[in-house]
Amino acid sequence: MKFSLFGHKKRGVPEPSERAVPRHVAIIMDGNGRWAARRGLPRSAGHAAGAETFRRVATYCKSIGIEYLTVYAFSTENWKRPPEEVDVIMELLEKYLIEAIGKMERDRVKMKFFGDLSALSDKLRALIRETEEISAKFDGVQVNICVNYGGRGEILRAARLWRDSGAPELTDELFGGYMYSAGVPDPDLVIRPGEETRVSNFLLWQSAYSELYFTDTLWPDFTPRELDKAISVYNSRERRYGGVL
Ligand code: IPE
Numbered sequence: 001m002k003f004s005l006f007g008h009k010k011r012g013v014p015e016p017s018e019r020a021v022p023r024h025v026a027i028i029m030d031g032n033g034r035w036a037a038r039r040g041l042p043r044s045a046g047h048a049a050g051a052e053t054f055r056r057v058a059t060y061c062k063s064i065g066i067e068y069l070t071v072y073a074f075s076t077e078n079w080k081r082p083p084e085e086v087d088v089i090m091e092l093l094e095k096y097l098i099e100a101i102g103k104m105e106r107d108r109v110k111m112k113f114f115g116d117l118s119a120l121s122d123k124l125r126a127l128i129r130e131t132e133e134i135s136a137k138f139d140g141v142q143v144n145i146c147v148n149y150g151g152r153g154e155i156l157r158a159a160r161l162w163r164d165s166g167a168p169e170l171t172d173e174l175f176g177g178y179m180y181s182a183g184v185p186d187p188d189l190v191i192r193p194g195e196e197t198r199v200s201n202f203l204l205w206q207s208a209y210s211e212l213y214f215t216d217t218l219w220p221d222f223t224p225r226e227l228d229k230a231i232s233v234y235n236s237r238e239r240r241y242g243g244v245l
Pocket residue numbers: 029030031032033034035073074075078089194
């Protein structure tokens with residue numbers, strides 16, 4: 001898969017026509033709170049800015065031909081935060097979905113949600129269902145939003161689903177079919193902005209051979225240019241999968 005530029009050529013950005021675009025990019029959208037604190041703003045302002053960044057980056061991913069974008073929006077551990085902050089994040093998610101549903105025929109992005117959605121409000125679950133249903137017909141790019149998601153929880157859930165299925169066989173591939181990400185290829189590149197160099201329970205099963213890219217840029221400051229840089233670094237890596245080249 002090559003970059004298809006759709007008028008995105010900017011001065012100073014290397015001509016990417018000969019470079020491969022990763023098929024699946026995953027992002028841990030971290031650093032919203034610190035972005036706000038450094039500006040003397042409440043953390044909620046950081047989450048609002050982060051939601052805007054997500055919108056821009058998702059559009060850019062579509063324009064350069066990335067097939068799958070998976071983002072970490074809210075972890076199973078994020079419930080530990082003060083309830084007011086959790087409420088702000090959930091409200092932003094609702095707002096985002098209402099807008100996304102309104103613009104769906106224009107944006108034409110398939111959207112899926114990974115995580116235990118049973119803990120979310122009825123309203124949010126209804127919006128998620130509607131978003132998934134309406135956008136199921138689109139192809140080109142699929143955006144997976146991880147909400148109340150944790151990698152260990154996902155693996156345990158898969159194990160229980162397999163046990164309850166009574167299926168005798170279990171291989172890597174069959175087990176992957178019990179993940180939220182069933183049918184989605186593993187991420188080629190996992191990006192974590194926001195200064196921390198850890199995976200924080202994100203895509204533990206799927207990232208076995210993903211390339212990891214960390215940047216100090218806080219998520220609200222993350223730009224398409226920054227994504228280009230991550231892709232350039234990705235392209236300079238040698239993926240050996242345990243073999244020799
Ligand atoms: C990421 O930003 C958003 C969520 C985890 C929901 P943070 O809120 O973690 O921002 P920092 O890490 O405190 O700066």
